[in-house]
Amino acid sequence: AQRVTQPEKLLSVFKGAPVELKCNYSYSGSPELFWYVQYSRQRLQLLLRHISRESIKGFTADLNKGETSFHLKKPFAQEEDSAMYYCALRLGSGGSNYKLTFGKGTLLTVNP
Amino acid sequence: NAGVMQNPRHLVRRRGQEARLRCSPMKGHSHVYWYRQLPEEGLKFMVYLQKENIIDESGMPKERFSAEFPKEGPSILRIQQVVRGDSAAYFCASSPWTDTLTQYFGPGTRLLVL
Numbered sequence: 001a002q003r004v005t006q007p008e009k010l011l012s013v014f015k016g017a018p019v020e021l022k023c024n025y026s027y028s029g030s031p032e033l034f035w036y037v038q039y040s041r042q043r044l045q046l047l048l049r050h051i052s053r054e055s056i057k058g059f060t061a062d063l064n065k066g067e068t069s070f071h072l073k074k075p076f077a078q079e080e081d082s083a084m085y086y087c088a089l090r091l092g093s094g095g096s097n098y099k100l101t102f103g104k105g106t107l108l109t110v111n112p
Numbered sequence: 113n114a115g116v117m118q119n120p121r122h123l124v125r126r127r128g129q130e131a132r133l134r135c136s137p138m139k140g141h142s143h144v145y146w147y148r149q150l151p152e153e154g155l156k157f158m159v160y161l162q163k164e165n166i167i168d169e170s171g172m173p174k175e176r177f178s179a180e181f182p183k184e185g186p187s188i189l190r191i192q193q194v195v196r197g198d199s200a201a202y203f204c205a206s207s208p209w210t211d212t213l214t215q216y217f218g219p220g221t222r223l224l225v226l
Contacts, residue, residue, distance in 0.1 A: 102154035
């Protein structure tokens with residue numbers, strides 16, 4: 001069965017510092033990976049997906065199939081980046097590819 | 113578009129009571145997904161519904177839990193005879209039939225069982 005691991009429950013950085021939120025997955029096939037973000041008192045929203053290869057709010061994430069990782073990075077953290085971040089996986093094909101499997105989340109705090 | 117709506121946002125029940133959680137998908141969306149987040153855990157898939165059909169309920173506990181998405185009205189997740197272990201955040205997501213792989217989440221319902 002597929003699994004998503006976010007090893008850091010909490011991550012605290014200072015404004016302007018680089019930030020990296022780690023995500024590792026286990027799945028033998030070709031999954032699709034996502035990062036979702038939940039700001040305080042707001043709903044879960046899609047931040048980015050690996051197939052888009054885009055940068056949203058300065059965040060990027062590269063899928064490393066060799067290391068089965070999809071770490072989220074930003075070179076200069078901002079205070080408004082403080083939020084809960086979830087890494088999620090979806091099977092790339094097949095009948096159940098609507099199911100999202102989430103990690104436990106990492107709470108990022110960016111200090112002034 | 114108001115987005116996916118869920119109500120109530122918070123629900124308190126005593127053991128043995130029934131909990132009803134409602135989800136109104138985004139306008140134009142005909143696919144609904146329910147996820148549960150237990151304390152200190154990630155969201156876990158429960159059930160996938162289309163109008164008047166349950167497509168996949170493989171993540172639903174076998175007893176006490178049921179879900180529906182009628183032709184008219186919101187999707188309902190019903191938990192009968194709640195127990196303390198049912199305390200969790202329940203999230204609903206929806207997607208349009210043209211893009212079932214992009215899910216938009218609601219704010220969640222936080223259920224507390226006393």
